[in-house]
Amino acid sequence: MSLLPTYWLKLGNALLNFQFIEEALRTYLGLVYHIVKIKLGNKIPFKFSRKDVETDSLGVLIAKFERVNSNSELIGKLNKLVKARNYCAHRAYIMTSEEQEDDKYLSSEIKKMEWVITNSDKCLKDLHKELFKIDEIRKLLEMQK
Numbered sequence: 001m002s003l004l005p006t007y008w009l010k011l012g013n014a015l016l017n018f019q020f021i022e023e024a025l026r027t028y029l030g031l032v033y034h035i036v037k038i039k040l041g042n043k044i045p046f047k048f049s050r051k052d053v054e055t056d057s058l059g060v061l062i063a064k065f066e067r068v069n070s071n072s073e074l075i076g077k078l079n080k081l082v083k084a085r086n087y088c089a090h091r092a093y094i095m096t097s098e099e100q101e102d103d104k105y106l107s108s109e110i111k112k113m114e115w116v117i118t119n120s121d122k123c124l125k126d127l128h129k130e131l132f133k134i135d136e137i138r139k140l141l142e143m144q145k
Helices: 004-040 058-068 072-090 097-101 103-144
Strands: none
Touching (some): 004 058, 004 103, 058 072, 072 103
């Protein structure tokens, strides 16, 4: 039996993880912008919001996240995933008919997807921890208003 259905499933899972990572980064940045607005009050106009990051790519989101987060280990892990994300989104679905029938090739590609899934899962868990921290800061500031 062909490994192609397994490959498609793994690729879909990898891409879904990247969507979750991008959304977590957008949410984090949106919370940071909200906190800055709270702290500035009406003293200085601050017109950034989550809308400003809605169309940003993973690499751009990570660069912005890096400016407002000190978890260098997580940032390093995220940066290592950018090349894999681009491969999954722009190249991984393109295969010759020979590649689609070559179980050795597919097995290698499945291993790549498993690496991506494992590492993106770890990043997503770490991002959720960062989201929890920043949301706690937001809650404290909102209570002080």
